[in-house]
Amino acid sequence: MSDTNTIISPENLIYKKTDVLLDNTMHYCPGCSHGTVHKLIAEVIDELGIQETTIGIAPVGCSVLAYNYIDIDWQEAAHGRAPALATAVKRLMPEKNVFSYQGDGDLAAIGTAETIHACNRGENIVMIFINNGIYGMTGGQMAPTTLPGMPASTCPAGRDVSHDGAPIKISELLAQLPGTCYVTRQAVHTAANVRKAKKAIRKAFENQQANKGTSLIEVVSTCNSGWKMSPVQANKWMEEHMFSYYPLGDLKDE
């Protein structure tokens, strides 16, 4: 009979949490994609050895407290303004690594202008975009990316495209801009997808170090609380509905 100490003895370890990810208990709901993406960012920062030179910009939304989980310097922005903060941080300290972390409401609704113009100027930053098609923090309201027919508390009968417009494919839009060098759409609901997403994040940071311009990583995500599903159902629903509207893969890689 083995006790816990035997299990975690060095010769038995096959996985180690990066030190860049703090031990604070995450406030995210079980099944939420944020935690996984945080972990991937922390691992990339660790692997690239850039913990001392990375500044993160947190949004308003569920990940408003992202700074509690990744052990780097952080600034918390007003709703939608993260790309403006990141612009100044990078321009004033070009030798640092700067990334913004935003949800769909932050990046694709209230902050659309800041997003588009930071990308259009080709700010040499990484933008992480969590698209779960709903406003999680405020309790499940319609997002700019909520799918047609998908219910939310401000469209209980489902999104009516004739009334609310179609969900915005902001990554496709941003890929059109000459300032972006890398625009990709990823997911983190399976081990294989997690591995791909991490590669993408790493590439984005490497692009920044090579002064290539703006890299945008959209992560199509679940919000099982907001969607009112179990985590397993949410993953399935995402595969069946989200991926057809938001297909995974690189939109641009220059």
Added chain:
Amino acid sequence: MKELKLMKGNEAIAHAAIRYGVDGYFGYPITPQSEVMETLMAEKPWDTTGMVVLQAESEVASINMVYGGAGCGKRVMTSSSSPGVSLMQEGLTYLAGSELPCVVVNVVRGGPGLGTIQPAQSDYFQAVKGGGHGDYKLITLAPASVQEMADFVEDAFELAFKYRNPVMILSDGIIGQMMEKVELKEFKPRWTPEYIEENFPWATTGKKKGQERRIITSVELDPYVMEDFNYRLQAKYKACEENEVRYEKIMCDDAEYLLVAYGSSARICQKSVEIAREKGIKVGMLRPITLYPFPEKQLKDLAAQVKGILSVEMSAGQMIEDIKLAVECKIPVQHYGRLGGIIHSPGEVIEALEQKIIGG
């Protein structure tokens, strides 16, 4: 060596910023202050001092760029005029809530709405009473000459870093657009990363090994912690009120009547004092230089000496509320001022004084 130049107030702001060693300017064009960014772009300080100058997509973006830069311990600033400054109010309350130092210049024009591009002083309330949400204050300096436009850039940054709070230079279309002689100060080097590291441990410059991570934020979900933070902010403002009041008194020693005016209106009123004195009317003037903190005590003292006060502002009467609070209804206080971009003349001020205070 003393270097005298003839320039507009807006140009003086730009030159002073470069010479003082400002790290970044982020702005959006709007009349009557576009010369600030135009001058910076023509001077190309990125080639000399390394200053970053960037035209943002909106005033919302520019004030948030200021937030990002300020969070790194850099000396950053923006400038705009009334409608643009309204857009910046969100950023300003976040800056105050995150305790970040920065300088915002408002070259005020007449409103409300898109209003007029002509000068006004109708943004006093917005500047000194908050503007954005929450219990915060903007330290507000009111220049009355092109020289002060230049000098206050340095003063504003010093106050901003002393109190870790945004500072507004509340100017107007007259001071921004007029040309006067200016003596520009010597070039000072920008702060080095080492200096920032040493003096501003809160700045997000990259977390060193063994160091606590720095977090620039204004969010706090625990109301008790948030209350404590608010008390701390208020204590800071109290210290500012005790230490930073600036004002100018003109011919107050024997004054029987007092004009109170700031910025360009103070220049106009100074002429009114000259004309009134020639007519034998004993008028003096108090010019608040800091609008927040307001020279309350000085006004209270003067209220014991003069028979009445005329507050002269190019607004419907905003600063008058602070004057009334200061003098505690002990003497009559009246307002005079033209609106919507019309500038009152020195003669009109005297007429108003005669009708509303001396005759009233």
Added chain:
Amino acid sequence: MKEEIIIAGFGGQGVLSMGKILAYSGVMQDMEVSWMPSYGPEMRGGTANVTVIISDDKISSPILHEYDTAIILNQQSMDKFEAHVKPGGTLIYDGNGITHHPTRKDITVYRIDATEEAARMRSVKTFNMIVLGGYLKVKPVVKIENVIKGLKKSLPERHHHLIPMNEKAINRGMEIIHEMEVEA
């Protein structure tokens, strides 16, 4: 000495730059100066005016309601500013396009047909320098040598070859300005 001047005319007549050169000339002889323009859409072809004050002492208000001298270069400005010349003050105007000539008898009125003269000199751009010359003839508030220095300060280097032409225009202005009898 203190001289409070309004220069008013059409945008494009060089009203603002004439004021600027005058202000610079004041700086050159270590006097206090202020230059306050009307700004905005007015600058683009409508009326333009600038208040210039040159003084031995510190200047209080850059905004005035009456002037020692009004230099008037179109009819709208005549209608607006004739009444604002101080009693005993000076009004200088270009007769081109003026239908209602000045009527005040308590001021000294000069006429300078600078538009006509500039056309004759085939140098329309020096129009404002002709006017400035005329003004300095009747109100020598700054020395001509300081005006030339002021010109050098306010003109970009690449335009410095135009200075002799401007100097010629100033001299011509001094010659052609003449006092008017105001008719009742």
